[in-house]
Amino acid sequence: MPGRRNTRRVGIADVASMAGVSHATVSRVMNGNTTVDADIAARVRVAASELKYKPNPVGRSLALGKTDTIGIVVPDLSNPTFQAILRGLSIAAARDGYRVLIADSSEVSSEEAILAGEARRRCDGVVLCAPRMSDAELEELAPTLYPLVLINRTTESVPTPSLVVDYGQGIQELAAHLVELGHRKLAYLTGPDRSASNVQRLRGLEKFTAEYPDVELRFIPGGNTFDAGFESSDAVASCGATGILVFNDVAAMGLLSGLSQRGIRVPEDLSLTGFDDMPFARYTMPPLTTAAVPISDLGDLAWRRMREQIQANDAASPTNYFPPQIKLRGSTGPVKA
Amino acid sequence: MPGRRNTRRVGIADVASMAGVSHATVSRVMNGNTTVDADIAARVRVAASELKYKPNPVGRSLALGKTDTIGIVVPDLSNPTFQAILRGLSIAAARDGYRVLIADSSEVSSEEAILAGEARRRCDGVVLCAPRMSDAELEELAPTLYPLVLINRTTESVPTPSLVVDYGQGIQELAAHLVELGHRKLAYLTGPDRSASNVQRLRGLEKFTAEYPDVELRFIPGGNTFDAGFESSDAVASCGATGILVFNDVAAMGLLSGLSQRGIRVPEDLSLTGFDDMPFARYTMPPLTTAAVPISDLGDLAWRRMREQIQANDAASPTNYFPPQIKLRGSTGPVKA
DNA sequence: ACATCAAGAGAAACCGCTTCCCCGCGCACT
């Protein structure tokens, strides 16, 4: 006898026998089917509430072929960006009666495809954040995941709704801002090598240098952590640049801390920009000039794109690009005379 | 015909007919049942991988009466504490092949019970974080959720594994630390009124004043945000206390910022403690003395308690109290002469 | 009064998988 439970839960059959009807009728009543006589329906409802009956979602899922659940695959749940996406997604999905199943690939990109497949099998759709996955693998995976929404990735073969933050655009604007302030020697403190969003920033900076050939731009290896920023302060201080573009706010805050320990003043001696506009960015000393990414809107929109596909109202919706919004604060200022 | 899918997925029957065996045999092979002839097993495996067959989890769940999924109910996913718990839980559960379904009650405590019930029906167990739920409701709800782990709550009627952070103990130790440094006039910048963890801190401080009758302790209404801390700086500066216990790190950072704007030096003029040891606490100027709560261990342990109940190796495991660990940093110093 | 029909409820099929039950087969033992 498979699936026996110690304490058997109340099932549709219990309600049916209590109300003196067939379980088909109980099912009809529970699903609001109006072809049931009002008296009988009332009797069923009484029995159901008497027994505190709630339909078993697993049984329903099997019969209906849907689980009212969507999966999200993230590379690292400790990353505030993914936390915000998850939050936005979860709240938006909940409004439509859907739940969210999470799959954390722990930065192991070889796991991502497997996790996504598993999640898809349990859920009605998948939101995939897989910054490290190769393009080839993504192209192959995407069609098998069908109701799929991509974050910060796009596919060519199958048209898949994608939500991408335009990091390249953002960093260009920050660089342009520094130029406006008179800076001619800039440096970019890079993020993790294999990070897709770091690559996008580099692309954006290529365009920038093409546009401003007279501006000098050098690259300093950095990272995405406070400590990485902190430890880069020597390299930054000695590189001769007066305007520093940092990969993200966390590293920028580390750098800020390191510079202040060396007695280098921001923005008097050096201008500094971050990226992400995390909550504390406005509270550093000085407050950080940065680029805001509307990430919780992103989670919300991810759900909307997912819902469109599940309901199949209209299929193809193109990639949405999110231009970051530049926040001018105290960490950037005119170049020293 | 219920549950028809547009593109029918490959099922166990397809594998069975391809391998020329019954689906019972396929099932046995897929589940590693050794009573299958090696040749046949191999044939089945070939067919399965040929068709890329993966068992449908919903079908399995129904047959087995388990979903390999646990639910977590949180009041607010934007709260770093719950993010950390979620992360710890998710990673630990994943190691044992379980997934996590999230339910965000958006601080609406009336939703919590409903969400928890729904989650329980879909999952093999529930981790419940419901700081605002009334004791009565919790007592009534707990038995219906059986494989249940509580965070920062306990029950009396049904013995339920609980993981509670001993905020009272932590704040007492911080206060004692200030006394050791010579402070005799202390103030507590409170958290949100209805927050259970704020109440626990207040309880701890009651004990503290009983133990140190010669120390003066006053209370200043605060909050749990940076801005709340910032705006309290006047009240703090004028209250005459030399040692300030702040509800949490975020508010403490706000206060720190406000004080520095007023030219009040920390720790020379005023000593300051936070609570939580959030990642940035060590990077403020000066670094924040605070109490570290091992929250991701907490997620990890939540899973372990859950697993114990699911496997039913041993039933009752008592409440685990987590004493916060005091981190002495630069924001506290000897009282001014 | 009889035929037609619509409404409403029960029986049964089905979703995809696991596992119990049982039967056929080959081997060993008497």
Place this chain on the structure above:
DNA sequence: AGTGCGCGGGGAAGCGGTTTCTCTTGATGT
């Protein structure tokens, strides 16, 4: 050679619902 037995695989019964199909029943029309 006949019986007992263990092994392995097929058939079928579930898991808990939804939905189609079918049949009963009461109302309506002529």
